Amino acid sequence: MDAATAATATAAAALVWFRKGLRVHDNPALDAARRSAARVYPVFVLDPRYLRPDPAAPSPGSARAGVARVRFLLESLRDLDARLRRLGSRLLVLRAREDVSDAVCAALKDWNIRKLCFESDTEPYALARDKRVTDFAAASGIEVFSPVSHTLFDPAEIIEKNGGRPPLTYQSFVATAGEPPKPVMEEYSELPPIGDTGGYELLPVPKLEELGYGDLSQEYIPPFRGGETEALKRMRESLQDKEWVAKFEKPKGDPSAFLKPATTVLSPYLKFGCLSARYFYHCIQDVYRSTKTHTKPPVSLAGQLLWRDFFYTVSFGTPNFDQMEGNKICKQVC
Known part of the structure; x- marks a missing residue:
């Protein structure tokens, strides 16, 4: 150049x-x-x-x-x-x-x-x-x-490594995937400025009422607030209890626990990308390195993130995954 x-x-x-x-x-x-x-x-x-x-x-x-x-x-x-x-x-x-x-x-x-x-x-x-x-x-x-x-991995790369088809068992997925890439965590203090936006109407983030939800906006408000700030706070609070992280076993959690949940309650933050799955995974690994023993996938805390990637990969590599017809891995019920 x-x-x-x-x-x-x-x-x-x-x-x-x-x-x-x-x-x-x-x-x-x-x-x-x-x-x-x-x-x-x-x-x-x-x-x-x-x-x-x-x-x-x-x-x-x-x-x-x-x-x-x-x-x-x-x-x-x-x-x-x-x-x-x-x-x-x-x-x-x-x-x-x-x-x-x-x-x-x-x-x-x-x-x-x-x-x-x-x-x-x-x-x-x-x-x-x-x-x-x-x-x-x-x-x-x-x-x-x-x-x-x-996701932790590129689903397309996993499928390519597996001979052009998605791994259909958790064990084969983990064996194919290997270790996730490290997150991009470089700190910076500023971003380049925004340029001219012309005559565009630039909106503030709307309220529920402004989207037409009316009285629904005042219905029960859950205790889990959205956003990166809350996601990082909740992750750090969860990982502070190193013994809990090391002994985490998904089947032994209490699904009815609410005021003090049995899991991290980070799923919605991962879904919207308020929390990086790779960052979370490697933070869990840091905790594991500081403990003598810890649970292993598929039941461990890190194993839950691998489950997430497994299903993303299978759904991406399976045409019509969301329906029965045309889905080759779904039992056809007539």
């Missing part, structure tokens, strides 16, 4: 598209954007597919997301915005009319983005959505960086 090209690349703008991965720590997409661009646009697009209330839904909320899930998401977005602001940036919240990919493509064009960074997502809806965006980016000469950071 000559000096002129290098200068142009450095001065270019990057867009970080948040979907899951709602965190600053161990965020390879955010890290790549800040390293490669003079201006960085952190963006989250409100998706009506999940956020539009539906009175006919079987539980309060939309047809695809209950009110508790939507509340947790909004709390996570507010926390992410606060953490970005401490780094001299902010979360740019856009609202899609129908298709999220249309909103992202419009922002790429209007803000003259030269690099798009987002965490890879293996779910069918996300794959179709992301292909529309990456096709637009390719046609527009926009570089795309989409690292795997929602």
